[in-house]
Amino acid sequence: MTATELARRLGDPWDTANPAGHTAVLAADERGEPFGAGEQILDAIGLNAEFVPADLGGRLARLDDLIRVMRQVFRRDPALGLGYGASSLIAAVNVWTAGDGRQRRRAADLLLGGGRIxxxxxxxxxxxxxxxxxxxxxxxxxxxxxxxxxxxxxxxxxxxxxxxxxxxxxxxxxxxxxxxxxxxxxxxxxxxxxxxxxxxxxxxxxxxxxxxxxxxxxxxxxxxxxxxGRGIETALRSFQITRTALPAMAVGVLEAGLDATARFTDARVLYGRPLGDMPLIRSVLADAYADLLICDCLGLVAARSAHLVPDQMSLYASAVKYFVATLLTDAMYELSRVLGAQFYIRDGEYGIFQKLLRDLPPAGFGHAARAACLGTVLPQLPRLARRAWRAGDVPPVETYRLGGSLPPLSFDRLTVTSGGRDGHSAALTLALDAPDVPAEVRRLLHIVAVEFDALVRECAALPPGDLSVDARPEALDLPARYAAVLAATACVNVWLHNRDRGGEFLADPRWVVAALRRIVIRLRRDPGPRSRDQDRVLAAEALARHHRNSGFGLSDER
Incomplete structure (x- = not known):
């Protein structure tokens, strides 16, 4: 099952006669019921097979493929994504991680038979x-x-x-x-x-x-x-899959929000011109789209890292859960400014937006709070500052390549901590030294690198009292800044390694400039004046994807 095939099964979301469209989704939400028509479609295609490893008869071979499929479900109805699929995935990963042969077989048979865990x-x-x-x-x-x-x-x-x-x-x-x-x-x-x-x-x-x-x-x-007695260890290892996958799936919610906002701007004329031609509206669309691409890059890189560097996933999964969930929520609230009063009306053509806005925070929260994710990374920072961040070891180049080959997903290789290893941070310096990086990309990368140098010094000096649940609130700012650095590294390396294979838009450095600007702002540093041309390009791309019924992510799937 591909994401495109699933989208075709779900049909046109804007068709009021479609039993799986926005009108039907909103009706189920108003009743407080699971979306029955959606569940029937997912039953018919055997979606549960996506959560079962291939060696047990399922279709779970690659985490990035699972994310792409489930993003379509979250894009149509976040409650369907969480209630039908992700809830079983959260439970099943523990079985794949720690269960014996009998338990794994029984869980697989139950899911493949259409059951729930x-x-x-x-x-x-x-x-x-x-x-x-x-x-x-x-x-x-x-x-x-x-x-x-x-x-x-x-x-x-x-x-x-x-x-x-x-x-x-x-x-x-x-x-x-x-x-x-x-x-x-x-x-x-x-x-x-x-x-x-x-x-x-x-x-x-x-x-x-x-x-x-x-x-x-x-x-x-x-x-x-x-x-x-290994329950906490099993949970912390399995969370590395779900903390990566669930926020990356929830990017579909922002996709749906962008789609609704683009439709709204197409239909509105203000002061004698289309709403989308106004500089303020273009800037909001461009910023939200840049945030979506950041989330896509970080989620993709972390998902591929689960195959290629699973021993470092305790860092990357927590960074995804914190940073992606934060960006998605903030971007949706920014888009609500464009819709005005339409964003909180519960019915009508744009009623889907208020549902998406309400559904997104619990989708990002899931089974562990974002603060808990920062707490997972915090105790590892001093060792990283003294060892990994000075070693210069980088992950395989396939980590950043869209659709590149991957080894099997090995749940038994996940570890509670990274053991002082972090290849992605070293890839920041590698990108900064690349010979063909445009000047504006290099300038913004330099700001991130300066921030990272400061982070290294501060993490190396962390007192023992800040490495536990009694840590000062300002200490938790360190893993938050670290997540932002990882996001910047992911964006620039995805761009570097896909320029010649990902289409015209992905090759254009303006999207990565926009993404880096957004991250630099998150780091509370000055990115310099924004470019109207950059806003125009990103807003135009968002509107174009709405017009051709494409995804808004890196892969541009129809």
Missing amino acids: AAGYHELAHGNDFAGSALSAYAGPDGRRRLDGRKEVIANAARAEALVLFARTSASPGSRSHSQLLVERADLPAAGCRDLPRFLTSGMRGVLLGGLAFRDCPVPADAVLGEP
């Missing part, structure tokens, strides 16, 4: 504090484990055939006291497992968020994924 991480009383998770699964005298406690805010809790539950399996303190368990709803006695009432939300109204309460509920002794 739900991930039970959250307890509202503990948030992202996994070590404080209270649901217990202690071994009983009969050898089986018994669940006691509750899990909340679980997508598809009531209609999933299986669950991956994060639970305490030892009363001892420390990081080895929790495990993950794969359990099937059919194996849970009704007396021991109770569905909690649905959580109603303002965004993602079509996602069935619920919870489960357990009381002395027996589960098989072999339900534990991997070695008992």
Whole structure:
């Protein structure tokens, strides 16, 4: 299944008679229901196969391909993307990462048969504090484990055939006291497992968020994924796939927002001329489009890194989750300025925009807050500053090439930390030294490089007290700045390595200049005066892609 084929199945979103168009999506959202017509289409094409590794009979061979397909789903309905697909992916990755042959086979068969797996991480009383998770699964005298406690805010809790539950399996303190368990709803006695009432939300109204309460509920002794006590490690490794994939999929939401805004500018005449001809409107469109391309570059590079440098993914996945989710949300709010009152009207031709705007924050939040992602990177920064950032080792060139070949995705090669390795940062210097980089690209890259030099010094001097949950708020600014540097490196290297193979627009340095300007502003540095020609080129490209029903990303798929 390709992204283009899926888009064709979903049909024209603006056709009011299309059962999978915007009108139908909005109607389901108003009812607070899953988008039934969309689910039927995804059932018919067997979308779940995209989440199952190829060696288990599925279609998951490349993470970048999975992202491209799922972006089409998120573009049509973010609640469909999260509720139908991503929720099962979040759970299943833990099985692919730590499960034995039997568990992997069972999860694969369930998904390939059209079933769902739900991930039970959250307890509202503990948030992202996994070590404080209270649901217990202690071994009983009969050898089986018994669940006691509750899990909340679980997508598809009531209609999933299986669950991956994060639970305490030892009363001892420390990081080895929790495990993950794969359990099937059919194996849970009704007396021991109770569905909690649905959580109603303002965004993602079509996602069935619920919870489960357990009381002395027996589960098989072999339900534990991997070695008992390795639950946190398994979660941190599997998050490297989902923290990369979910924000990159959610780029489809901004694509849909740009499409709606472009349609609006086409239809409006103000002061005797088309809205899109006004410099202010062009600048908003250009900035939002540049932000989308930044997100696409960083997501692509991280997805390909999962195949090529999986031991460094603890850095890149967290950077994607933080930076991409932030840019997408901010860009959508900027686009809302163009639509004016139309952006909050819940029905009519542009009613889809307010739904996209409401759905995007929870799509970016997912199963871990952005601050938690910064906290994952922060303790690694001093070692990176002393070792990796001075070593000069760069990742394979295939990391940056669109559609380039990739080795298989090896879940067992993911590690909790990068071990002081970071090739992408070294690629910044390599790009700065390239002989054929235009002067404006080089100037902006130099600003990023100066920022990176300052970052190296500050990270090397971090006191031990700032490397834990007690870190000062200003310490968390360091991994945020590091994510921005990675984004700049991704953009310029994607441009450098695809100029002769990615089409006329991708070869044009003006898009990478726009992207670097946006990143420099994020770094709170002065990028210099903006170019009206640059705004004109990017805004025109965004409008042209709307006219020819193309994607807005790097690949320009119809």
